[in-house]
Amino acid sequence: MSARSESGSSSATSSVSGEGEWLDIENDEESITIVSLFDSQTFSSWNEMLDSCKKHHDFDFIATIKNLQLDFHGAVKLVNYIRSRVRDQQPVAKNLTLADFEDDGYFKPVLENDALIVSLDEILDSDLVKADTTVSQLDTSQGELLAQKQALEAELESVRTQFSNYRLAVQETLDRRWGDDTEQSPAKAVKGDRGNYYFESYAYNEIHETMLKDTVRTDAYRDFIYNNKHIFKGKVVLDIGCGSGILSMFCAKAGAARVIAVDNSDIIKKATENIFNNGLSDIITCVKGAIEEVKLPVNEVDIIVSEWMGYCLLYEAMLPSVLYARDRYLKPDGLLVPSSGTIWMAPIQDTEYMSEHISYWRDVYGFDMKAMQEGIYDDVRVEAMPKNTLCGEPYPIKVLDLHTIKPEELSFTAGWESKLLRRPDGLDGFLIWFDNFFATSRSEPVPEPTTTPEVFVKAKNGNVAFTTGPSGIVTHWKQGLLLVPPENPPSKLELPETISGQITFAALEENARALRINVTCSSGSKEGKKWSWKLE
Amino acid sequence: MSGDKMEVELAEQKLKTMEHSEQHYFKSYDHHGIHEEMLKDEVRTRSYMNAIVQNKHIFKDKVVLDVGCGTGILSMFAAKSGAKHVIGVDMSTIIFKAREIVKVNGLSDKITLIQGKMEEIELPFPQVDIIISEWMGYFLLYESMLDTVLYARDKYLVKDGLIFPDKATIYFAGIEDGDYKEEKIGFWDNVYGFDYSPLKATALSEPLVDTVDLKAVVTDPVPVLTLDLYTCTVADLAFNTPFTLTAKRDDFIHALVSWFDIDFTACHKPIRFSTGPHTKYTHWKQTVFYIEDVLTVQNGEEVQCKLDVKPNDKNRRDLDIEVDYSFQVNDATRNASGHSAYKMC
Numbered sequence: 084m085s086a087r088s089e090s091g092s093s094s095a096t097s098s099v100s101g102e103g104e105w106l107d108i109e110n111d112e113e114s115i116t117i118v119s120l121f122d123s124q125t126f127s128s129w130n131e132m133l134d135s136c137k138k139h140h141d142f143d144f145i146a147t148i149k150n151l152q153l154d155f156h157g158a159v160k161l162v163n164y165i166r167s168r169v170r171d172q173q174p175v176a177k178n179l180t181l182a183d184f185e186d187d188g189y190f191k192p193v194l195e196n197d198a199l200i201v202s203l204d205e206i207l208d209s210d211l212v213k214a215d216t217t218v219s220q221l222d223t224s225q226g227e228l229l230a231q232k233q234a235l236e237a238e239l240e241s242v243r244t245q246f247s248n249y250r251l252a253v254q255e256t257l258d259r260r261w262g263d264d265t266e267q268s269p270a271k272a273v274k275g276d277r278g279n280y281y282f283e284s285y286a287y288n289e290i291h292e293t294m295l296k297d298t299v300r301t302d303a304y305r306d307f308i309y310n311n312k313h314i315f316k317g318k319v320v321l322d323i324g325c326g327s328g329i330l331s332m333f334c335a336k337a338g339a340a341r342v343i344a345v346d347n348s349d350i351i352k353k354a355t356e357n358i359f360n361n362g363l364s365d366i367i368t369c370v371k372g373a374i375e376e377v378k379l380p381v382n383e384v385d386i387i388v389s390e391w392m393g394y395c396l397l398y399e400a401m402l403p404s405v406l407y408a409r410d411r412y413l414k415p416d417g418l419l420v421p422s423s424g425t426i427w428m429a430p431i432q433d434t435e436y437m438s439e440h441i442s443y444w445r446d447v448y449g450f451d452m453k454a455m456q457e458g459i460y461d462d463v464r465v466e467a468m469p470k471n472t473l474c475g476e477p478y479p480i481k482v483l484d485l486h487t488i489k490p491e492e493l494s495f496t497a498g499w500e501s502k503l504l505r506r507p508d509g510l511d512g513f514l515i516w517f518d519n520f521f522a523t524s525r526s527e528p529v530p531e532p533t534t535t536p537e538v539f540v541k542a543k544n545g546n547v548a549f550t551t552g553p554s555g556i557v558t559h560w561k562q563g564l565l566l567v568p569p570e571n572p573p574s575k576l577e578l579p580e581t582i583s584g585q586i587t588f589a590a591l592e593e594n595a596r597a598l599r600i601n602v603t604c605s606s607g608s609k610e611g612k613k614w615s616w617k618l619e
Numbered sequence: 620m621s622g623d624k625m626e627v628e629l630a631e632q633k634l635k636t637m638e639h640s641e642q643h644y645f646k647s648y649d650h651h652g653i654h655e656e657m658l659k660d661e662v663r664t665r666s667y668m669n670a671i672v673q674n675k676h677i678f679k680d681k682v683v684l685d686v687g688c689g690t691g692i693l694s695m696f697a698a699k700s701g702a703k704h705v706i707g708v709d710m711s712t713i714i715f716k717a718r719e720i721v722k723v724n725g726l727s728d729k730i731t732l733i734q735g736k737m738e739e740i741e742l743p744f745p746q747v748d749i750i751i752s753e754w755m756g757y758f759l760l761y762e763s764m765l766d767t768v769l770y771a772r773d774k775y776l777v778k779d780g781l782i783f784p785d786k787a788t789i790y791f792a793g794i795e796d797g798d799y800k801e802e803k804i805g806f807w808d809n810v811y812g813f814d815y816s817p818l819k820a821t822a823l824s825e826p827l828v829d830t831v832d833l834k835a836v837v838t839d840p841v842p843v844l845t846l847d848l849y850t851c852t853v854a855d856l857a858f859n860t861p862f863t864l865t866a867k868r869d870d871f872i873h874a875l876v877s878w879f880d881i882d883f884t885a886c887h888k889p890i891r892f893s894t895g896p897h898t899k900y901t902h903w904k905q906t907v908f909y910i911e912d913v914l915t916v917q918n919g920e921e922v923q924c925k926l927d928v929k930p931n932d933k934n935r936r937d938l939d940i941e942v943d944y945s946f947q948v949n950d951a952t953r954n955a956s957g958h959s960a961y962k963m964c
Contacts, residue, residue, distance in 0.1 A: 123817065288821045295810055305811055332813050356817035440655070447658055448668055450695050454719035455651055 328354030691717035
């Protein structure tokens with residue numbers, strides 16, 4: 084039995100800010116990352132890494148260097164020997180002999196820009212090693228020593244160049260990422276796209292746990308990719324906003340020749356580790372940065388996979404990045420996964436919800452707190468509502484054909500109408516949700532607006548689709564709830580009356596990732612009403 | 620009203636010039652949801668209400684300071700209990716809502732609400748008789764406002780003045796939590812067939828705020844920190860202490876759980892509430908610290924622990940928490956010891 088009375092209940096409460104890490108990265112330009120000899124763990128100093136090897140893998144690197152009286156070359160070979168054994172999942176003996184890694188092949192680095200090798204001169208020069216080795220070297224003839232020294236210096240120089248190139252690359256990456264932010268004047272920081280905060284909020288486990296455990300979402304991608312291996316086999320795939328790397332790994336497992344995983348959040352470090360641990364590093368390349376700014380190792384791709392959907396589908400505005408990548412990298416006959424989406428709306432009435440969250444403020448411990456109601460009718464609320472909240476038939480307000488849609492079409496106005504299902508004493512508002520469709524080729528026609536996921540899935544082998552609506556399993560997107568102020572006096576709507584109006588989706592003026600939704604509604608001869616909400 | 624509007628804009632401007640982390644902290648309190656959750660936490664709000672309205676003799680004609688007043692509920696309790704004047708202070712822009720609320724409840728002449736940092740504002744009274752504050756965070760100390768309360772105490776509270784509440788105690792116990800640990804931690808071993816262990820280490824280092832069933836508690840609870848709000852200092856908020864957990868039955872220990880109790884000892888009849896697994900739900904829930912080992916304990920056996928808690932050097936509202944545990948019995952197969960480092964952020 085679980086110790087929890089309500090599992091998953093923590094997600095809403097343990098809010099994460101974690102600016103510590105943010106600031107850390109910004110200030111610490113010099114930081115290096117040393118990968119452990121025995122696993123994928125990384126450390127910021129060699130001491131820590133070697134301590135960990137001693138503690139967790141019972142391997143004393145320093146002692147080995149001392150016992151075998153290794154010089155720089157020997158130590159380089161030792162590092163590469165161990166790394167290659169670990170890579171090939173071979174054991175590393177505790178008492179190594181020089182013969183184990185005498186092969187000059189071990190001069191070849193196993194890890195690109197191995198920071199441990201760069202640190203070797205420092206390690207060999209440290210007090211831990213120095214005393215003994217200098218004594219041992221007294222035996223060597225002076226000529227040999229000189230030759231050794233020259234070779235060593237040459238080696239060091241080449242490693243230093245390598246390392247400074249690496250540092251430069253890191254620096255450039257950082258500049259690109261942080262440049263905007265650091266140069267921003269306070270006045271400029273007030274408005275606009277909160278890009279950094281957005282990406283930062285994805286750097287933590289919890290959101291990824293929530294998304295991975297959203298089985299409606301993750302199963303849909305898995306089923307589409309695994310059930311259509313022939314589509315992925317031998318293809319070059321781009322995964323935009325790869326997060327923890329799951330979709331990239333699905334594609335790699337399905338036979339993709341190459342997968343490029345791009346994300347602008349720090350989570351990509353974990354994705355890199357995950358991909359390494361699952362032996363897929365040779366297929367998947369992780370690239371950190373915004374898709375509009377990074378340089379990809381390929382000029383075009385066969386397939387773009389992305390989980391870009393936000394609340395009410397378009398919140399967070401990641402879709403423009405996907406469309407950018409589509410136009411820039413996708414081959415003319417290339418496939419987008421998913422391939423289309425439909426946004427739905429329906430009128431609602433839910434007395435219980437309204438009294439619990441709205442009327443509540445009328446009397447809080449004897450005090451009138453109605454002031455807290457402000458904003459209730461201005462903000463989109465993200466809630467999972469039961470199906471019986473709907474008091475009218477849902478209407479598909481927009482179909483997004485991802486292969487052809489233009490970024491400017493993501494702001495739109497559409498008509499809607501709904502036949503009332505019951506006689507509500509006044510409307511409490513509207514509910515917004517979306518369906519996603521995964522078609523097996525771009526030549527297939529986009530599903531009709533009213534096509535449900537069930538119908539689409541049955542229509543063709545390999546098709547996958549899911550809904551985030553109130554008739555399906557709850558997803559982490561829940562639904563968008565737009566509440567309207569009560570009418571005074573409440574209007575009686577007669578069955579089978581149909582209500583109708585227009586709905587507008589637009590980016591919010593002051594925050595491009597936020598959303599503005601406007602709705603107008605009229606029924607019969609009554610004068611139309613209009614409302615506006617924002618989701619930020 | 621328009622004056623208020625300008626003030627709101629000014630306050631928002633000021634928030635925007637703050638450090639990002641601070642801004643996030645204050646801004647996260649602007650949303651209604653958090654206030655709804657706190658007000659609907661009956662254990663919390665009712666305890667404060669009882670502590671104040673059942674002690675009208677204490678509040679009558681007193682000057683009261685409400686530190687971090689939020690929607691102003693505690694200030695209004697104090698005003699209703701006969702306080703001469705109440706000053707509510709909050710950094711968050713929620714205070715402008717509080718002003719409207721105080722006004723519609725006809726208490727504007729009794730309550731002054733000031734938006735700003737306690738350290739930067741000027742109070743209309745040089746001294747106050749009573750400080751009321753709901754400053755507690757998860758695990759008592761995470762994102763807590765206690766340092767602000769102590770600052771207000773040292774600067775404004777009269778000698779022999781009262782603090783509501785005035786005592787806080789953190790408890791620890793061991794819990795059997797195999798299924799949930801598997802779901803939260805083991806999950807990362809196999810994610811849709813992939814090894815996700817890099818995220819497992821992170822999951823282990825994040826204390827989990829969640830409700831724990833009383834049946835899961837395997838050991839006696841042990842108090843690890845008691846804060847007397849009249850005497851404690853900011854330095855006391857970083858602490859380390861050894862403690863011993865004694866098993867109450869044969870079972871496994873997968874994690875440690877922590878909660879806190881709050882006392883209002885200044886009341887005529889002392890009022891106390893607990894956020895532990897043995898009592899009613901609060902929005903603080905409990906805090907669970909998973910350990911790497913599974914301890915197989917028998918009734919009466921002891922686990923020696925050491926706890927080290929301190930604010931993070933870079934962001935003082937984050938907490939660094941370390942736990943050492945050592946379980947040594949006459950059965951080498953069951954012996955275990957380890958060290959876990961957690962970060963609440």
